[in-house]
Amino acid sequence: MSPRLDPDLWQLVDEILARGVPLAVAVTGGGSELVPALLNHAGASRSVVEAQVPYHAQALRQYLGAPGPHPVNAATAMEMAGCAWQRAARLTGDARPARGLGISAALATTRVRRGEDRAWVAARGATGYDIAALRFERDHHDRQAQETAVVRAGLAVLAVASQLALPSWAPSDGLTIESQTLSVHDPLALLLAGYLRVVECGPGGSGCEVERRQRVLLCGSFNPVHRGHLLLAEAAERLTGRAAALEISVANVDKPPLTRAQLDARLAQDTGGRPVLVTGVATFAEKARLFEACVFVIGYDTAVRLFDPRYYPGGQPGCQQALEELTAAGARFLVAGRQVDGVFRTLDELAVPPAYRPLLMAIPAEVFRQDISSSAIRAGQPEP
Numbered sequence: 001m002s003p004r005l006d007p008d009l010w011q012l013v014d015e016i017l018a019r020g021v022p023l024a025v026a027v028t029g030g031g032s033e034l035v036p037a038l039l040n041h042a043g044a045s046r047s048v049v050e051a052q053v054p055y056h057a058q059a060l061r062q063y064l065g066a067p068g069p070h071p072v073n074a075a076t077a078m079e080m081a082g083c084a085w086q087r088a089a090r091l092t093g094d095a096r097p098a099r100g101l102g103i104s105a106a107l108a109t110t111r112v113r114r115g116e117d118r119a120w121v122a123a124r125g126a127t128g129y130d131i132a133a134l135r136f137e138r139d140h141h142d143r144q145a146q147e148t149a150v151v152r153a154g155l156a157v158l159a160v161a162s163q164l165a166l167p168s169w170a171p172s173d174g175l176t177i178e179s180q181t182l183s184v185h186d187p188l189a190l191l192l193a194g195y196l197r198v199v200e201c202g203p204g205g206s207g208c209e210v211e212r213r214q215r216v217l218l219c220g221s222f223n224p225v226h227r228g229h230l231l232l233a234e235a236a237e238r239l240t241g242r243a244a245a246l247e248i249s250v251a252n253v254d255k256p257p258l259t260r261a262q263l264d265a266r267l268a269q270d271t272g273g274r275p276v277l278v279t280g281v282a283t284f285a286e287k288a289r290l291f292e293a294c295v296f297v298i299g300y301d302t303a304v305r306l307f308d309p310r311y312y313p314g315g316q317p318g319c320q321q322a323l324e325e326l327t328a329a330g331a332r333f334l335v336a337g338r339q340v341d342g343v344f345r346t347l348d349e350l351a352v353p354p355a356y357r358p359l360l361m362a363i364p365a366e367v368f369r370q371d372i373s374s375s376a377i378r379a380g381q382p383e384p
Contacts, residue, residue: 005037008167009155013037016158017047022098023158024088025051026080028060029072030105030119031150049088049098065212065292067329075197076104077120078129082209085124099161100124105150107136108143117146121153123161128183129195130160140174149175184208191280192250192260198290200245201267202275210277212290216240217247217277218297219287225269228370233274235368236297236334239361244297245275251282253311284331285322293330300338300345303360307352323356336363339371 005013016023017038025048027034035051038044054063061068064083070076080102088098105119117136122129132153136146152169159166160181171177182190187199187206200210218233225246233244248266250258258266267276281287284296284306305311312318337346347362 005151009037009152012155012159012164012167013041015164016155016162017041017044019162020046021096021162022049022088022092022094023047023101024049024084024091024098025101025103026054026063026084027051027103028054028080028105029103030107030147031103031121031154033147034101034103034151034154037151037155049091052084061292066290067292068289070104072104072106072118072120074120074122074131074133074195077102077122077131078124078195078208079197080104081122081124081129086209097126099158101154101158103150103154107146107150108141117141119146119150119153121150121157123157125161127185128181130157130179130181132157132177132179135176137174141172145172153177188260188263188278191278194280197280199278200275201278203273213292214242214294215277215291216242216244216295216297217287217291218244219247219249219284219302221252222246222248222266222269222276225266225271230272230274231370232297232336232363232368233272235336235363236295239334239363239367240295242295243274245277246271247277247279247287249279249282249287251280253282283322285325288326288329288331291329291331293332295332295334297334297336297363299336300347300350301340303333303335303347303350306333307350307356323353323359326359327356331359333360334363335360336368337365344369344371 025035025038032053038048038051052063054060057068060070064070064079081100083100084102085098085100088100092098100123102122103119106115107117107119119134120131122131134149134153141149149171156166182195187196187208190196190208191199196208198210200207216236218229218236220229222229236244248263250263263278279287279290281290288294307319309315309319312322335347337344346365347360352360
C-alpha cells in the first residue's frame with residue numbers, strides 16, 4: 001500500500017480504476033504524486049492510459065498546443081483535462097466514455113511568489129467538467145502537505161465524475177476548497193463566464209476542445225459576413241495549403257464587448273461551411289498566446305494598426321513587446337490590400353521595421369481583391 005494514502009483513499013482509487021473508464025492525466029506545478037497514487041495498484045492498466053507531467057513552460061506549451069503563458073486558474077486546468085480526455089479516447093480507440101484529469105498548481109517553493117499558493121483540479125467527461133479550487137493560506141502548509149491535499153482533491157474530483165461516494169475528509173486549517181460541476185451543453189456560456197479561452201463553432205455545434213496548432217484564422221467582427229470574407233478565406237487557403245476558419249472575439253479594443261445575443265446572431269450567419277472560433281481576447285498578441293504558429297489573415301488597414309503605438313498600452317515599448325511576443329509564438333500575417341480613402345493600399349506601401357518583416361506576407365491583388373466592407377454593407381451599399 002502506498003504510504004501516502006490512508007485506507008479509505010486506497011479503496012477509492014481501487015473503485016475508480018474498477019470502473020474501467022480510459023483515463024489520462026496531466027499535471028503541472030504540483031500534484032504529481034497523484035500519478036503513483038493511481039499506478040501503485042494491481043490492475044491500474046484497466047483504466048490509466050497515460051500520465052504526463054509537462055512541468056516546464058515549453059512542455060506545457062507543447063502539450064496544449066498554445067504558447068501561453070498558462071496561468072494557474074480554472075481555464076488552464078480545464079484545457080489540460082480536455083487534452084487528456086481527447087488523448088484517452090484517441091489512444092485507446094475505445095467507444096466507451098473516456099475521462100481526462102488536469103491539475104494546474106502553484107505550491108510552496110524556494111522563490112518568492114507574488115500570489116497565493118493554490119491549485120486547480122479539473123476532470124473532463126462526456127457531459128462536462130468537475131472542478132475544484134484549492135487555496136492555501138501562507139505558512140500553514142509545507143510543500144508535502146500541499147501535495148497531499150492536491151492528491152486528495154484530484155481523487156475526489158475523479159470520484160465525483162465517476163459517481164462514487166467520497167470518504168469523509170475535513171480540510172486542514174488554512175486550506176479552502178471550492179468545487180463545482182460545469183456542463184458542456186453550452187460552451188459559449190463557459191467562455192463568456194471566463195472558464196474557457198476558445199470555443200469552436202461549426203455545423204455540428206460548439207466544442208470546448210479546440211485544435212490550437214497551425215490554424216489559419218480570418219479575424220474580424222463579421223457584422224455581417226460578406227462575400228469578400230469568404231473569398232479572402234479561400235485565398236488564404238490556397239496560399240497556405242491549410243483550411244481557414246473565422247475568428248470572432250467577444251472583446252474589442254475600441255468597442256464594448258459583444259453580448260450573447262450579438263454573438264449568437266453573428267454565429268448564425270452563413271460562413272461557407274467554415275468553422276468559427278470564438279475567443280475572449282482583443283489583441284493579436286493575446287490571440288497568439290492561444291494558438292501555436294497561427295496565420296492571421298487581415299487587411300491592410302489592420303496591418304497599419306499592428307505597428308501603431310497608439311493601439312498599445314505603454315505606447316512604443318508596448319508595441320515592441322507585442323511584436324516580440326508574436327514572433328516568439330510563431331505567428332504570421334497574410335495581408336490583403338484594402339481601399340483606404342478611395343485608394344487601394346497594399347503591404348508594399350506599409351513601413352515595417354526590418355526586424356518584423358518576416359511576420360507579414362502580402363496577398364497579391366491578382367489572388368484576392370474585393371473593394372467592399374461590412375461597414376459599407378451596413379450603410380446600404382451592395383456587394384460587388
